[in-house]
Amino acid sequence: MVRITPPSERTCERCGREDVWSTDAQSWVIGGAEGDPYCLHEWDINGTFNPVADAE
Ligand SMILES: [Zn+2]
Secondary structure: OOOEOOOOEEEEOOOOOEEEEEOOOOEEEEOOOOOOOOOOOOEOOOOOOOOEOOOO
16 A cells, blocks of 8 residues: 655755645645745755655
């Protein structure tokens, strides 16, 4: 059985902004006070996130 485990939070590697996933809104919401509103955010989940839990 393959179980999808989407990320529930992400952090920008450029400005340090943290977002959290809102299941109610089905979108990212700002989770922290830090961050540059003009930053082209480079989220740390890109490229490293594996959406499929260990299925063997
Ligand atoms: Zn950023």
